Amino acid sequence: MSNIEIRDVGEQDFERIVELNLAEVAHTSTMSIMDLARLDAISAYHRVIMVGDIIAGFLLAMGPKSRYINENYAWFKVHYPSYMYIDRIVLDAEYQGKQLGQLLYRDLFSWAQEQNVNHVVCEYNVIPPNLPSAKFHQRLGFNEVGFQWLPLSKNCTAILTADEEINVKTHKKVSMQCCDLSHR
Known part of the structure; x- marks a missing residue:
């Protein structure tokens, strides 16, 4: 694949980003153009x-x-006292599996190091499982540094810590991941 460029987002990109996010909402969270403008800011x-x-x-x-x-x-x-937290990465289904996600992460890693930030962190679901995300992050050097149980909906607010209290119909288990850039 040729003619690939990574660039900063502009307001003109918001509609397309919201469209991409909507296609993958099962692995991210919903996001309107207003939400995106707030997150971008x-x-x-x-x-x-x-x-x-x-x-x-x-x-x-x-x-x-x-x-x-x-x-x-x-x-x-x-x-962590200093880190870059990946809120979300989304690729159009047509471009998945073509190492574009890896290019975005490598760009983030370089940018973070320029900012003197050595930890890039993220999370992904382990219950229900998000195996593609788990494999992707492992290949890039991420390691689990903890986990937490979170409510699946806004109606349920309890963050749980004890496995015996868990109801997988109301909560999800999230693997907290860190990639230490100081070893690169």
Whole structure:
């Protein structure tokens, strides 16, 4: 595949990014154009990967001092003094499996190191399982550094810690992942 470019997101990209996100909402969370504008404003890194003139995907990450309110981001804030938190990466189904996600991550890794940030963190579901994400992150050097149980819906607010209290119909188990860039 040729003619690939990674560039910063502009407001003109928002509609396409929301469309891409909607196609993968089972693995991300819903996001309107207004939500995206808010996330973009507080993000540290927000870039798209272009194939020719088509936006094939995007990656959105928050820095350690972001005003982001999210259970997973808050977990990392307790455990790491400095990190880049990957809020979401989405690729158009047509471009999945073509190493574009890996290119976006490598770009983020380089950018994070330029900012003197050595930890890139993210999470993915282990219950229900997201095996493609698990394999992808393992290949890129991510390791599990913890987990938490989170509610599946906004109606259920309890974050659980004891396995015996878990109801998989109301909660999901999230693997907290870290890639230490200081060893690269």
